[in-house]
Amino acid sequence: MNNLTFAIIKPDAVKNGYSGLIIDRIIKNDFKILGMKFMRMTKAQAEGFYEIHKDKPFYDELTSFMSSGWCIVIALNKPDAVNEWRNLIGATNPAEASEGTIRKDFASSLGENAVHGADSDENARREVGFFFSEAQIISNH
Ligand code: CMP
Numbered sequence: 829m830n831n832l833t834f835a836i837i838k839p840d841a842v843k844n845g846y847s848g849l850i851i852d853r854i855i856k857n858d859f860k861i862l863g864m865k866f867m868r869m870t871k872a873q874a875e876g877f878y879e880i881h882k883d884k885p886f887y888d889e890l891t892s893f894m895s896s897g898w899c900i901v902i903a904l905n906k907p908d909a910v911n912e913w914r915n916l917i918g919a920t921n922p923a924e925a926s927e928g929t930i931r932k933d934f935a936s937s938l939g940e941n942a943v944h945g946a947d948s949d950e951n952a953r954r955e956v957g958f959f960f961s962e963a964q965i966i967s968n969h
Contacts, residue, residue, distance in 0.1 A: 832903065832953065838942055
């Protein structure tokens with residue numbers, strides 16, 4: 829169990845005006861925000877970030893969407909952070925997400941599903957490192 833995870837508020841959620849509501853849920857659920865950046869990914873950055881999906885049929889659609897607009901990348905701290913964040917956001921497909929989860933409330937489709945969450949401690953560390961330098965992360969986590 830680790831205490832670090834990585835989240836993205838995706839372009840659909842930013843465009844729809846849900847950023848503040850999602851950040852409010854992060855805070856109310858006792859996550860500590862170690863780093864947060866408003867940014868627009870290039871296609872190449874999105875491709876690098878989602879490299880593990882490069883052989884999937886939806887890779888081009890996914891990376892085009894993720895580079896289509898502004899997003900917010902966030903490093904989060906909480907005991908058992910990866911699982912806690914995954915529970916809060918709900919299933920990848922919003923149609924299957926439980927009541928009260930972020931994807932149930934703010935996502936519209938499998939591709940445009942409002943938020944991302946790292947799926948393991950190892951990927952959380954890689955993903956935080958992809959967007960943040962050591963100096964940009966509050967160090968006392
Ligand atoms: P995310 O948690 O960001 O990790 C990979 C993303 O791929 C996932 O959320 C979905 O948004 C997206 N994804 C997964 N399956 C599909 C699919 N069949 N078609 C389009 N996008 C998908």
